[in-house]
């Protein structure tokens with residue numbers, strides 16, 4: 435089984451290194467790795483954020499373990515050369531449309547949440563975010579208005595097939611969990627969202643056992659802090675899911691804790707923490723690697739068919755936290771390597 439390792443920029447190499455240590459400690463037979471350049475690191479080396487040789491590794495791999503991309507040095511490049519095009523390009527090229535972002539409180543971290551402990555402790559939700567459409571991939575650019583003003587534009591759109599596919603993902607996830615699906619949109623303003631809602635309702639006919647609700651995204655943002663325990667599965671578009679999942683991370687304690695899986699129709703997946711390259715703490719050993727370690731666990735579960743090994747990783751993270759492992763984002767002083775050490779020490 436070939437795993438593509440794409441560390442990327444900023445804290446990416448630091449956190450991928452810890453996930454690799456944990457994978458190696460599992461001593462799984464037949465795992466091979468190929469590393470590729472992505473993001474600003476790739477642009478600075480070969481002039482493009484997602485070079486052909488990296489895309490080739492991705493296409494051949496059974497799964498991709500991705501760090502993060504983003505480099506302030508590259509923020510003024512033309513859009514197609516910016517580091518973020520690596521993650522967007524991989525999602526598009528491999529048809530990785532279903533981004534699963536679980537948010538569940540580790541009991542030991544209930545105090546780390548920005549919310550009251552009793553509110554945070556009730557959180558166990560899954561955000562199913564569509565990641566091949568929406569305004570991230572729409573026509574975009576800069577133009578002049580008739581009176582000569584500069585104007586930026588980004589077209590938001592979804593077609594019914596894109597919505598249908600992610601809706602099935604949401605319903606199937608809800609069916610396997612607590613049977614509740616909340617579709618988040620902005621149908622009171624956006625035609626794109628009106629189509630979203632119409633198609634989700636059409637698909638719901640195939641899932642009479644799943645309780646479907648709809649919520650406008652501004653209300654959902656508020657409900658995520660008022661009563662996050664109400665949610666089982668949230669299905670939503672690319673931009674709304676991007677925003678709500680970062681918000682959900684602070685409900686469970688830190689953005690350094692949330693893992694993700696992004697799947698295509700053939701269950702090939704890209705696994706990454708939901709956070710970015712954190713240039714503000716890069717190279718300082720302050721990054722919490724647990725979101726990436728847990729993403730490696732999702733990779734074993736969803737793409738490599740190794741649920742028991744995934745369970746070992748999740749149990750080791752929980753035990754490390756129970757043993758007091760805390761990086762600065764969790765109120766502690768342990769550095770990135772020490773957090774990795776704690777997981778290795780807890781691995782059974």
Ligand SMILES: NC(=O)C1=CN([C@@H]2O[C@H](COP(=O)(O)OP(=O)(O)OC[C@H]3O[C@@H](n4cnc5c(N)ncnc54)[C@H](O)[C@@H]3O)[C@@H](O)[C@H]2O)C=CC1
Pocket residue numbers: 445449501502503504505506518521689690691706708709710711712713714715720721722723725763
């Ligand atoms: N999938 C990806 O590659 C993503 C890339 N980005 C890129 O990352 C760069 C930075 O973006 P930001 O908005 O600052 O978001 P960010 O997620 O990198 O950081 C936001 C805040 O969370 C902290 N943080 C993030 N990960 C952490 C970890 N593992 N441990 C401890 N603290 C952590 C950071 O220090 C920062 O204060 C940008 O270039 C952005 O485009 C942002 C999100 C996802």
Ligand SMILES: CC(C)CC(=O)C(=O)O
Pocket residue numbers: 518521522570676708
């Ligand atoms: C480049 C961004 C779309 C990455 C991001 O924020 C995300 O996928 O959460």
Ligand SMILES: [Mg+2]
Pocket residue numbers: 676677680708
């Ligand atoms: Mg994001």
